[in-house]
Amino acid sequence: MNDEELLRYGRHIMLDGLDYAGQERLMQARVLVVGLGGLGSPVAMYLAASGVGELHLADFDSVDLSNLQRQVLHDTDRIGEPKTQSAVERLGRINPGIRLVPLEGKLEGERLGTAVAAVDLVLDCSDNFALRFALNAACCRHRVPLVSGAAIQWAGQVTVFDPRDPDAPCYRCLYREEGEDALRCAETGVLSPLVGMIGSLQAAEAIKMIAGVGRPLVGRLALFDLKDAEWRTVRYRQDPDCPICADRKSA
Numbered sequence: 001m002n003d004e005e006l007l008r009y010g011r012h013i014m015l016d017g018l019d020y021a022g023q024e025r026l027m028q029a030r031v032l033v034v035g036l037g038g039l040g041s042p043v044a045m046y047l048a049a050s051g052v053g054e055l056h057l058a059d060f061d062s063v064d065l066s067n068l069q070r071q072v073l074h075d076t077d078r079i080g081e082p083k084t085q086s087a088v089e090r091l092g093r094i095n096p097g098i099r100l101v102p103l104e105g106k107l108e109g110e111r112l113g114t115a116v117a118a119v120d121l122v123l124d125c126s127d128n129f130a131l132r133f134a135l136n137a138a139c140c141r142h143r144v145p146l147v148s149g150a151a152i153q154w155a156g157q158v159t160v161f162d163p164r165d166p167d168a169p170c171y172r173c174l175y176r177e178e179g180e181d182a183l184r185c186a187e188t189g190v191l192s193p194l195v196g197m198i199g200s201l202q203a204a205e206a207i208k209m210i211a212g213v214g215r216p217l218v219g220r221l222a223l224f225d226l227k228d229a230e231w232r233t234v235r236y237r238q239d240p241d242c243p244i245c246a247d248r249k250s251a
Contacts, residue, residue: 001027005097009051022211023051029210030054030119034107034135036083037061038195039149039202040125041073046203048091048098052210055091056119058103059083070192108134117142121209123202124148136171139163140248145209146171149202153188154227156198160205160217163248168218170248173239194226 001024006013009023031052033044036059047055063074063081078086084102091100107115108131116122116138124135124146132148139146140163148171149158162168201222208214221234238245 005051008095008097012050017213018207018211022213025211026207027051027053029121030056031206031210032056032058032103032115032119032122033125034058034122034131035125035127036071036073036087037067037125037127038070038190038192039151039199040087040123041071042196042199043123043125043149043203043206044073044087044091045094046200047206048095048100050203050207051095052098052206054099054101054119056101056103056115057084057087057091058107058115059087060104060106070190070195072196107131113138113141116144119144121206122146123206125199125202132171132175133177136161137244140170140244147202147205147209149198151195151198152190154191154194155223155225156194157221157223158198158201158205158217159221160209162209162216162218165218166248167238169236169238170242170244172244173242174221174236191226194224197224197226 012018012023013020029052031047033040033055036044036057044055044057061083063078063083063086065079067074073090074086082104084104088100088102103115112134122135122139122144124132126132136146143163146161150156161170163170205216208216219235221236223232223234
C-alpha cells in the first residue's frame with residue numbers, strides 16, 4: 001500500500017478488526033454488483049470508495065428520468081446512457097485506483113455462471129425474482145458468497161448466503177420459486193432514502209465478508225420498516241428439501 005492509499009483508506013485502517021490486513025483484502029477483492037439502480041447505487045459507490053480492487057458492474061438498462069429520484073449513482077446528464085457506462089464514469093471519479101469491469105446486457109445462462117465464477121463475492125441489487133434465483137444457483141454452484149438486498153415502498157431487507165459452508169441456507173431455503181413475481185418499485189413506489197439505507201447495509205456486509213470482520217448476516221434476515229423506524233432480525237435455517245443445497249452437498 002503506497003502513501004496515497006494509506007491516506008485514502010486511513011479511517012478504515014484505524015478500525016479495530018479491519019485495520020491494515022483487512023484493507024489489503026478489500027484491495028485484492030473482485031466483486032460483482034448485479035443491478036445498478038436504487039440498491040446498486042450506494043453499494044457500488046461505497047465499495048468503490050472503500051477500495052475494493054475490482055468491481056464488476058452488471059446491468060442491462062439505460063438511465064431514465066424516473067430513476068433519478070433514488071438511483072444516486074446516475075444524474076440528469078446521463079439520461080439515455082447505459083447504466084454500466086454511467087456507473088463506470090462516476091465510480092472512476094470516486095476512486096481512480098480501482099478496476100471497473102462493465103457487464104452490459106442481461107446476465108443469464110452461461111454468461112451468468114462465468115460472471116459469478118470470476119469474482120470473490122456477489123451482491124444482488126436486482127428487482128427481478130427469476131434473476132435472484134438464478135444468481136443463488138450460480139453462487140451455490142461456484143461457492144461464491146452472495147449478499148442479497150430488497151426494498152419496496154417503506155420496507156427493506158438484507159441477508160447473506162455463504163455456500164462455502166455446507167450447512168448454511170441459500171436463497172431457495174428462504175423463498176419458494178413458485179408464485180408471482182416480486183413487486184417492483186415501478187408498480188408500488190419506494191422512498192428514496194430507503195434504498196440508500198438498505199444498499200449501505202449490503203455494502204457493509206460485503207466488506208465484513210471480504211475482510212473477515214464481525215458476524216455477517218448468514219442465516220439471519222435483517223428487516224427494516226422505515227415508516228415506523230423499526231429494525232428486527234429473523235433467523236432461518238437450511239431447508240432439508242431445498243434442491244439447490246442438496247446439489248451443493250452432493251457435488
